[in-house]
Amino acid sequence: MAAIELSEVRKVYAGGVEAVKGVSLTIPDGAFCVLVGPSGCGKSTLLRMVAGLESISGGTVRIGGRVVNDLEPASRDIAMVFQNYALYPHMTVRQNLEYGLKNRRTPKEEIARRVEEAARILEIGQYLDRRPGQLSGGQRQRVAMGRAIVREPAAFLFDEPLSNLDAKLRVTMRAEIRRLQRRLKTTSLYVTHDQLEAMTLADQLVVLNAGRIEQAGSPMAIYEKPASLFVATFIGSPAMNLVPLDGPGASPLATLAGPGKAKQTLGIRPEHMRLLEGGAGVRADEIVLDLSVSGVEVVGAESYVTGRLANSGPEIAVRVPGYSHLEPGASVKAAAPLGAFHRFDAESGRRLELA
């Protein structure tokens, strides 16, 4: 059990690429922290610096209060789960689980007890004598987690552990990882590019962009108050609609401009808008936008209607319950409550709060 503290951690690769540009972050003891960001933003680099697989160019990493910058991975008291599982192909599942413990001279009975327990928790008891090659992807992933569990480490590190699984299995395993972490209460750092995975798993969500933290906080706090345009569009699917206030079609929104002279961009999530169909009335606190429908995406329980604002403006997506029969080319009106809009500085991308 241990907190992970990063302060001003930087990474410059030999070629001169600055992959991580000063990241400070504290993951409290027992928390599940998810690092999310687009591919190439430095998530893996950061995780690998915590693991000790990559040297740290600047700043300090503490695990359980101890500075680990110069420690070998094996001495950092961490366990890691890799995207491609990285199981030893020539060893049985049991040997895979035992290997790390044997290397640190754990007593035989203790090894047996831990393997037994991990096998029970992960329900891999019946595969213990098989080789990884004889297991399915999901089973291999369990074994990889088993290898992490038996070490009883201070922290688990996950690098996109579910990316190699099919969509359905990914959802199951996601829930299972969450349950497991709640049960073991081991501090976890989890890396993914999938914002849905990030939202559902995290106690603490950290959005990374180009080697810097864009925003950190609880998933709902980030969803409800994205700190920047980047976070606003990255978290949430379909993405938040953005309307530059000086762009075409923005005139009905002019009243929403915040104080200051800066160029502003407004954002609104598709689920906060509704279509005005069949004579539905407009409430006093709503703004009405004219859209010309460009496409309809039916998800099942709901549909997303996308349309251009005032013919030449930005595309706006609106969530509609059930099945939408709208055809491309149709003109519709959409209403959105004033309070649901987010306001951003168009140049810096930062969130602007109303005074």
Added chain:
Amino acid sequence: MIERDRGGRIFAHLLLILGVLIVAFPIYYTFIASTQTIQTILRPPLPLTPGGEFAENYGQALFGGVGRIGGVDVGTLLFNTSVMALGIALGKIAISLLSAFAIVFFRFPFRMFFFWMIFVTLMLPVEVRILPTYKVMVDLGLIDTYAGLILPLVASATATLLFRQFFMTIPPELVEAARIDGAGPMKFFRDILIPLSRTNIAALFVILFIYGWTQYLWPLLVTNDNRMNTIVIALKKMVSFADADTPWNLVMVTAILAIVPPVLVVVLMQRWFVRGLVESEK
């Protein structure tokens, strides 16, 4: 396999059987000759069926010694050759495993320089560097020793490149997982790399054993003492210009005995050999 008409299949089989006969007949004929008296051999035509001297000829060659090579028996020759072939095969494998390990998994100064040095030695087989090598062996006092027979042939660029190629297919995460599991470099080498390379090692062993077994030029130079001869060298020495001086029956026995160990190695390791060549197990 493509299903073809019956006539075509029969024709193909006849062709293959003919091929086998052409390859096998000289060996069979050598075996026939090894069971005849020398008089029968010297008076052609040689019969096509085995003679009655099997026990006599093989007994004399294996335990009695052959006059023309200083009375050394073929048993000693087989032993010498086995030591050399095993030494070369195992030595080459050990050294090339270690050098490939160093080149693929470590970052040290002049790494690529050393890699190219190894690569360049491909162009320097024993025949090219034979004089300096001989001089070094004389200076080290290794003439007429097993070490002298083995050492100059032990470094292998080919095997090093082969293992390098294989090591590069090993996912880097596997190395990292081992590091997190507390395995140091040599532990990783022993517990993970070698077990993963075992089919490659087996295939290479077969090839290198035969390479070592059939060495001619180097053993000829580095051994003077008849007791240190390899079987291939001894075979050459047994044959004289004059037919009458040559114990043809014993030559035939020696020839047959020289074939047996490589054939055994191939047959016993066939399963591994084929797997090593065909599959790249990850």
